[in-house]
Amino acid sequence: MTEHFKMETPATERRLDDMAQGLVGAPLDRPEGPLKVTGTATYANEWQIEGMAHGVMVRAPGNSGRVILANRDDVAKLPGVLAVIQDDRLLRNPAQGTANEAPVQSPHHAAYLGQLIAVVVAETFEQARHAAQSLQVTLENAQMVQVDPATAAVEPQDGQALDQGDLDAAMRDAPHSVDLVYTTPSHSSAPMEPHASIASWQGGDLTLRGSYQMLKYNRNELADSLGIHPDRVRIISPYVGGGFGSKLGLAPEAVAAAIAAQELGRPVSVALQRPQVFEATMRRSETRQRVRLAADAEGRLTGLGHDARVSNLPGESFAEPVLQASHFLYAGANRRMSLELARLHRMCAGSVRAPGEAVGVTVLENAMDELAHEIGIDPVALRLRNIPEKDPESGKDYSSRRFREALESGAEAFGWADRPGVKERREGEWLIGYGMASAARVNVLMESQARVTLLPDGTARVETDMTDIGTGTYAILGQIAGDMLGLPRDRVEVVLGDTTLPPAAGSGGSWGASSSGTSVYLACEAIRRQLAQRLEVDEHDLTLKDGRATYANQVKSLSDILQGDEIAKLGHVKPGDTSTDVRQATFGAYFAEVAVHAASGETRIRRMHGSFAAGRILNAKTARSQCLGGMTFGIGIALTEELAFDPRDGHVANHNLAEYHIPVNADVPQLTVELLEERDDWANPMQAKGIGELGICGAAAAITNAIHNATGVRVRDYPATLDKVIAGM
Amino acid sequence: MQTNLTINGTPQRLELDPRTTLLDALRHHLGLTGSKKGCDHGQCGACTVMVNGRRINACLTLACMHDGDEVTTIEGIGQPDNLSPLQQAFVSEDGFQCGYCTPGQICSATAMLEEVRNGWPSHVTDDLDGGADLTTEEISERMSGNLCRCSAYPNIVEAIRKAAGENA
Ligand code: FES
Ligand code: FES
Numbered sequence: 001m002t003e004h005f006k007m008e009t010p011a012t013e014r015r016l017d018d019m020a021q022g023l024v025g026a027p028l029d030r031p032e033g034p035l036k037v038t039g040t041a042t043y044a045n046e047w048q049i050e051g052m053a054h055g056v057m058v059r060a061p062g063n064s065g066r067v068i069l070a071n072r073d074d075v076a077k078l079p080g081v082l083a084v085i086q087d088d089r090l091l092r093n094p095a096q097g098t099a100n101e102a103p104v105q106s107p108h109h110a111a112y113l114g115q116l117i118a119v120v121v122a123e124t125f126e127q128a129r130h131a132a133q134s135l136q137v138t139l140e141n142a143q144m145v146q147v148d149p150a151t152a153a154v155e156p157q158d159g160q161a162l163d164q165g166d167l168d169a170a171m172r173d174a175p176h177s178v179d180l181v182y183t184t185p186s187h188s189s190a191p192m193e194p195h196a197s198i199a200s201w202q203g204g205d206l207t208l209r210g211s212y213q214m215l216k217y218n219r220n221e222l223a224d225s226l227g228i229h230p231d232r233v234r235i236i237s238p239y240v241g242g243g244f245g246s247k248l249g250l251a252p253e254a255v256a257a258a259i260a261a262q263e264l265g266r267p268v269s270v271a272l273q274r275p276q277v278f279e280a281t282m283r284r285s286e287t288r289q290r291v292r293l294a295a296d297a298e299g300r301l302t303g304l305g306h307d308a309r310v311s312n313l314p315g316e317s318f319a320e321p322v323l324q325a326s327h328f329l330y331a332g333a334n335r336r337m338s339l340e341l342a343r344l345h346r347m348c349a350g351s352v353r354a355p356g357e358a359v360g361v362t363v364l365e366n367a368m369d370e371l372a373h374e375i376g377i378d379p380v381a382l383r384l385r386n387i388p389e390k391d392p393e394s395g396k397d398y399s400s401r402r403f404r405e406a407l408e409s410g411a412e413a414f415g416w417a418d419r420p421g422v423k424e425r426r427e428g429e430w431l432i433g434y435g436m437a438s439a440a441r442v443n444v445l446m447e448s449q450a451r452v453t454l455l456p457d458g459t460a461r462v463e464t465d466m467t468d469i470g471t472g473t474y475a476i477l478g479q480i481a482g483d484m485l486g487l488p489r490d491r492v493e494v495v496l497g498d499t500t501l502p503p504a505a506g507s508g509g510s511w512g513a514s515s516s517g518t519s520v521y522l523a524c525e526a527i528r529r530q531l532a533q534r535l536e537v538d539e540h541d542l543t544l545k546d547g548r549a550t551y552a553n554q555v556k557s558l559s560d561i562l563q564g565d566e567i568a569k570l571g572h573v574k575p576g577d578t579s580t581d582v583r584q585a586t587f588g589a590y591f592a593e594v595a596v597h598a599a600s601g602e603t604r605i606r607r608m609h610g611s612f613a614a615g616r617i618l619n620a621k622t623a624r625s626q627c628l629g630g631m632t633f634g635i636g637i638a639l640t641e642e643l644a645f646d647p648r649d650g651h652v653a654n655h656n657l658a659e660y661h662i663p664v665n666a667d668v669p670q671l672t673v674e675l676l677e678e679r680d681d682w683a684n685p686m687q688a689k690g691i692g693e694l695g696i697c698g699a700a701a702a703i704t705n706a707i708h709n710a711t712g713v714r715v716r717d718y719p720a721t722l723d724k725v726i727a728g729m
Numbered sequence: 730m731q732t733n734l735t736i737n738g739t740p741q742r743l744e745l746d747p748r749t750t751l752l753d754a755l756r757h758h759l760g761l762t763g764s765k766k767g768c769d770h771g772q773c774g775a776c777t778v779m780v781n782g783r784r785i786n787a788c789l790t791l792a793c794m795h796d797g798d799e800v801t802t803i804e805g806i807g808q809p810d811n812l813s814p815l816q817q818a819f820v821s822e823d824g825f826q827c828g829y830c831t832p833g834q835i836c837s838a839t840a841m842l843e844e845v846r847n848g849w850p851s852h853v854t855d856d857l858d859g860g861a862d863l864t865t866e867e868i869s870e871r872m873s874g875n876l877c878r879c880s881a882y883p884n885i886v887e888a889i890r891k892a893a894g895e896n897a
Contacts, residue, residue, distance in 0.1 A: 033820035034812060036828030037835060039763015039803035046762035125757060126748040192767045192775055192829040192878045241765070241829030242878050274768040470827030470879045625823050625881060632880030657772040657876060664873040668882040670865060 003526040008576035010681035019483040020545035027621035044211040045196035054125040055270035056132035060110035063345040065139030080127030086118040093348035095249030102225040113651035114279030119256040147650030149311040152342035165334030170303030174294035182363040186643035187284040193241020196271035199257035213243040214506025221250035238497035240469040245351035278655035282350035285310035285320040291367035301332035311342040312349040321356035325440040331388035346650040354693035365437035365701035391583040399682035402613035403587035410611030414591035430595040433710025437701035439588030445575040446505035448515040452523035453568040458558035466504035466516040472622025484524030486544025510690025522571030588612035590702035601726030615680035615689035630695020638703035737805030754792035763803035774875035777833040784840035803832035815892040824888035826879035
């Protein structure tokens with residue numbers, strides 16, 4: 001019944017190219033669209049459950065010391081209050097993505113300001129909110145702790161270190177070189193839906209309606225946090241209001257809701273308040289990055305160095321993998337890289353959209369721009385000149401890599417040839433500049449399972465605990481199944497987001513579509529074989545379209561073949577040798593035109609274009625939307641986004657959407673996106689790669705490079721706010 | 730505290746804690762969860778509804794302040810099998826991803842188009858008395874109170890332009 005498959009060798013058959021239904025790749029509307037635009041898709045905190053109480057979490061007012069709830073008894077007596085809970089199992093911070101076990105649990109000791117240390121539950125939300133605000137939290141034996149990444153003790157991340165050739169000599173001998181330091185601040189995922197969970201118990205069984213990206217891991221994390229068996233936990237998450245990494249791992253509200261519901265014997269909902277999302281979920285670490293580039297007279301790289309410092313809380317192993325794409329994007333025989341992790345008492349650092357590349361490629365692409373300027377060659381030409389033949393460190397081949405085409409085609413589409421010289425173009429009070437950057441992101445396949453059932457009436461159902469966080473999962477899984485089984489899109493139902501369904505890879509790391517999609521593909525292939533068996537033909541001689549099978553000059557409807565039976569198959573994919581035999585990544589290029597105000601230093605983006613290659617595109621509409629989203633995150637990184645930490649106690653000073661500036665509609669022009677035709681046989685049997693994060697990996701550099709082209713100012717301390725631009729003008 | 734509201738044409742008599750926001754009255758007391766809570770601080774627009782025809786942030790006002798008012802929420806604009814032209818355009822232009830900001834965007838856009846029809850200028854309108862054309866710039870400016878972290882902005886603009894064109 002189960003179709004197991006391990007990706008050991010390239011999948012050269014490319015069967016999706018030959019399927020008659022023609023759904024995969026088409027820009028189809030999202031099937032759940034009508035629900036979302038009418039407000040009838042049910043998100044976590046929207047289930048109407050009989051007898052539900054409301055919980056509001058309370059934070060630690062400092063970054064160390066023993067937590068005391070000073071007026072706990074008084075608060076417990078406030079109208080409507082049902083419980084004030086400070087259970088030992090409350091989470092200090094969320095689990096990291098794919099952790100699969102509980103994170104640190106310590107509600108009695110503060111590790112950072114904003115840590116959620118208790119939950120107050122009441123009959124109504126208004127009562128709970130008032131009671132939570134009334135709770136006086138004090139810290140006993142608080143001490144001075146480290147909150148500054150610049151002076152904190154660091155731990156070298158040896159697994160990331162590289163010393164190949166002699167970079168010092170390369171730098172010394174090169175006719176052209178740059179040696180630059182950049183800093184990027186912490187970022188917040190800031191999904192529009194705050195983290196929320198509704199917990200309800202039936203005896204010893206827990207049902208959690210939550211907002212999560214990776215249910216099979218979240219279920220184990222929740223069970224481990226509570227000290228119960230995972231079999232007793234069900235998580236339901238059919239619609240997720242954005243994640244961007246912040247909902248990869250189990251977050252504090254889920255455990256709080258579960259404990260409260262158990263204690264009270266009734267369902268409890270706990271939604272984080274917006275400031276709590278900012279303070280107590282995940283941040284992207286700030287980075288300090290030194291980049292060294294050495295080049296010969298023609299701009300061929302002879303050396304590449306990238307050293308970075310990031311930070312995290314004590315006890316957290318995650319270190320923003322800043323160097324990830326620096327290892328393989330460009331040539332250069334002499335290479336040195338290092339990453340160090342500073343330990344400090346700020347909120348937890350974890351995955352925010354494209355951990356590593358989002359800021360690592362951005363800074364590398366700024367340094368490449370500076371090198372191009374120093375040599376006096378076109379920035380696109382510099383990139384083209386340094387596309388390595390083989391992986392410059394391992395010597396392995398790349399899988400598919402249409403990097404050159406993305407650079408050339410993007411430049412053409414944008415009109416790069418018209419690029420002005422530095423500070424050359426002015427329109428009234430506005431200085432106009434063009435900038436570009438490369439895009440690169442590692443590609444990953446993860447274990448994933450899905451069940452596909454072909455029903456007697458010739459419709460199909462796809463079931464997996466995969467999530468759709470806006471990524472388009474509902475759309476693409478239906479397209480894959482429709483193509484493989486020869487069914488129009490509306491005859492395939494896709495059911496997601498429930499841990500009672502086969503466990504999927506989850507949404508994260510850009511691996512969701514290709515991993516869960518492959519499991520659906522495999523299940524459908526097994527169904528095709530069974531159909532072929534019934535018809536006594538070879539499966540490859542079977543053409544399935546519009547609910548009919550064509551074979552050996554005959555046509556038969558699926559329901560006639562099925563004769564009242566259903567065929568259910570489980571597809572199960574695991575990564576294999578192709579993950580390590582070659583270098584797998586996605587590539588692209590960004591181009592931006594900015595206008596910088598001559599008097600204020602304000603930057604407006606006039607145009608921005610991205611050309612991307614990510615293997616087979618499964619749905620041109622949703623894939624494009626993913627790229628729009630990534631590029632817009634890049635606009636935020638370039639110009640406005642910065643979590644500001646108070647230097648005295650490390651708390652997030654701008655913990656709300658009015659002060660943490662994500663791009664708004666007026667900040668984003670009508671972005672254009674080109675998706676290059678590509679097949680990656682090494683990736684999976686669909687030849688598809690991840691696209692959810694590629695659009696952010698370097699995007700900000702296209703903008704800051706354009707600011708330089710417009711003004712001559714290099715802002716090396718992100719974001720490029722008005723004060724920094726004007727200071728250089 | 731008793732409050733009488735007309736929600737999507739239906740009179741509702743509510744007995745509410747005076748601290749209840751209009752948004753929580755809809756979500757917690759009437760089961761109308763189409764209006765979203767993105768920040769509860771008037772900073773994101775996810776809770777946008779129309780009160781007496783004008784768009785407001787429902788999280789930033791108390792339900793009891795609206796005694797006698799007519800409230801239109803996303804549920805009153807269209808249903809899955811009966812989409813408004815704007816809702817239909819959001820689907821076909823992919824004017825959303827996760828969908829969480831979307832009801833707010835659509836309520837906001839519905840009211841915004843009415844503001845344009847009534848000749849209200851915006852920050853980017855050249856002629857304060859002459860009305861405004863629905864340019865990309867005008868739409869973006871007028872929709873900037875509705876945040877979308879998925880960043881469907883270009884598609885939101887296209888959807889609004891398309892729906893407005895069909896209506897015109
Ligand atoms: S929820 Fe009302 S503006 Fe954000
Ligand atoms: S669609 Fe996700 S926030 Fe707008």
